[in-house]
Amino acid sequence: MDAAGVGGPVLAVFTGGHQPHPLLAALTATAVWLGVRACHRRYARHELGESRAVPPVLRDWLTLLGLLAVARTVLGESSAPALTLLALAPAPLLTALCRKATHRHLTALRREAQAVHRVLVIGEPSAADDVVEHLAARTDHAYVVIGVIPMGPGQLTAGVPALARLGSQPPAVPDEDWVPVLAAAEQLGAELVLVAPGPRLSGERLRRLSWALHDAGLPLAVSPGLTDVALRRIQTATVAGLSLLHVAPPTRRGPHAFGKSALDRAAAALGLLLLAPVYAVVALAIRLDSPGPVLHRQTRIGLNGAPFTMWKFRSMVVDAERRRAELAGANEVDGPLFKMRRDPRVTRTGRWLRRSSLDELPQLVNVLRGEMSLVGPRPPLPDEVARYDSVEARRLRVKPGLTGLWQVSGRSDLSWDESVALDLRYADNWSLGGDFDVLARTFRAVVDGRGAY
Template sequence: MRRVGMSYSGSGAGRLRPVSAQSTLPGGRRSDKAPWYLPVALATDVLGIAVPVLIVFGVTRQPHPVLAALTATAVWLGVRASHRRYAAHALGESRGVLPVLRDWFTMLGLLAVARVALGESSEPALALLALSAAPPVTVVCRKATHRHLTALRREAQSVHRVLVIGEPGAADDVVEHLASRTDHAYVVVGAVPVGEGQLTSGLPALTRLGSAPPATPNEDWVPVLAATEQLGAELVLVAPGPRLSGERLRRLSWALHDAGLPLAVSPGLTDVALRRIQAATVAGLSLLHVAPPVRRGLHLVAKSALDRAGAALGLLLLAPLYGLLALAIRLDSAGPALHRQTRIGQDGTPFTMWKFRTMVADAEQRRVELISANEQDGPLFKMRRDPRVTRIGRWLRRSSLDELPQLVNVLRGDMSLVGPRPPLPDEVAQYDEVAARRLTVKPGLTGLWQVSGRSELSWDETVALDLRYADNWSIGGDLDVIARTFRAVVDGRGAY
């Protein structure tokens, strides 16, 4: 089992993180984060706004530089505090750019109102220049904190100890999902199975609840509270089922809350973005409304406009590089500089995809000879040391420069800047109905596959990433993947 990230965070060996019941992390409580997160965040935000304002206003002789710096700093900190960016639960949890930009635009609006109300006379362009340093400085701090927190959680630090309750199958499923990634705060320390059956996750089961509701409620909550105390659990996570639902779960929640323990309930949904879920109560029932994936409307129009504008700009800026790469390919081996190949696009529509040639000219004919050496599972064909790849081709693949001609496909509308990997027709012929769902969106020049390990991922992991994207894509998510792609290209991991 492997850990599949996004970012939204990389891949590696998934595992149950071992934490003993007596272990205590730095800072006192087991779930405490590093104590320097808050002061560093505050200091960074202060310096990122006050210093540039003082410098710009001082150098250009704008009026009241100190007062302007103090005002801008107070508004910036106030906006971020009102959005709970300094709350303990938020520090280090996200490295995204969009929340910072929302805070920044809110600050600009408030300062614009204050400027008019107070009759402030500094040059607007210079004021905007001085304030523009705040977002990148804050983003760099968020990324550094997030990276540090992620590293701690790989070692089972800064985590919440969780006791899982549920029927064995449901409990094992929850444990598997939590153990498959380490970019979250939950580490399971034990389970309380409900009914008959054995746990397969290897977790300690200190007690067991009966299949039927007990005659008295304390037959449920007394052993559960004893297990939480023995394991040092800080959260009880329930996976409801036929044997644990309705009134039984309600009474258990009363006992947990009276004991000061928080309760979470897993509804069984996986890989659904939080923005697609809305909670509601109807006739006393707690319901989760799940919005459908975006398949039409203004968001799709905006995505298409972003794709084509980005592709046009990229083709214009990279034209000299295209010429140099084409010349290097022709000098390195016989054959054309560009390679075209039929791929399958959105809704199963075939299109011609363009790449810089990285293999010998007769590579397609020689593929049959190498089938037995395939190192990938599923319908993909990958070899770490494919003999058909040319010298310049290995470098192009590692740097991902061979993909650049696909900007033409993006400009034509066959592909998107971000999306699932474009599959070959013979791969699609082997898809089941689950894998075929990745064709509901346009394939991408980059995507979660590109930033999560590429060829090092198994087929199942690749499909899981593509389905996660197809169901949950957003403009903000696309921008985040594009930003993470630059790091993945530099790193070169999984590219061969």
């Protein structure tokens, strides 16, 4: 697909535009594109289908343009730059679509326990259970735990078979410590041994384990116990023989934060201008459907706990807030949120607005004013924030968003814990590239309408 996505358009455009050497140009562009992708290890086995992110494709494409521009200058090639750019434009789009299709196919296979790596876990019972439960909670990765070797006393609760047990202390003959590990790996056909270190697994003991596994041709992975930390925030180092993980703090200020704010406001201003006709149609529909104002304003909590007035198109009857107490017993979600699939306060037009997410469009004003971002956690109500614990309060370390991981992952169908986990993951790991990916996925979520009520 990568070769066809470059070679085909270049050949067609150069031939139709009567440019010199169309076949040679197509072959050259194809070779450079495939070379760029290969140098960035996009065809490595562990990369294929593992990500649908757009930013890597765009970076590869910009590299392609740069290399071809240099080659054009060195060789004195005389094709029209505008036609060349037009010919190369389909490449990132087709590659991104192919990556997305491959990722979806791979995810579907993994839901059926196919295209996975068989993993043997080693660690103290509590640590091993934690690793197993984390891996079992999601199906968008390649690891399936087929067995556990607990270390020291204690019972396993994750339900995975334990084929052997290692003692709390290394044996008198250190090499014998890993005989049961290798036997279990061979019996289960394990492709990876994943270790969860603890007090009973010293550095020297882990080192000898790595020797035994690598001599047997088995790869080893070590879980440091960190969760929901983006890979870009982690760096490895060796100091005095110790292997260290350096974890960078979340991005709160600096060029990336400034760029996010600038892009938010520019996009909000452009959106308000382009969507003005949509605003007029929606406002007319609301006024014709039920009495009351077109816009609904509500106090929400923003960055660092600061309150602000959030705007939405009114989707409920005028006295909706007063009637909420009457419906408290019909709440269908856990935590401090209130949601009903068949909320009697929602108007006919309101159901359509919520289904299409058009009721959220006035929040572009909040984005323009700097109170919200295009992408971020869901903006909470004051009474929700009053019930937050110290963990949940970390959602307030970034601006709330018009959309976010919560919207592209199920919206109101999510449990409270799932919603909090997504918001915390975003607050700690956001990036501009990730924001663009969420915005792209939002379009599909809005069309699908799942969880919108």
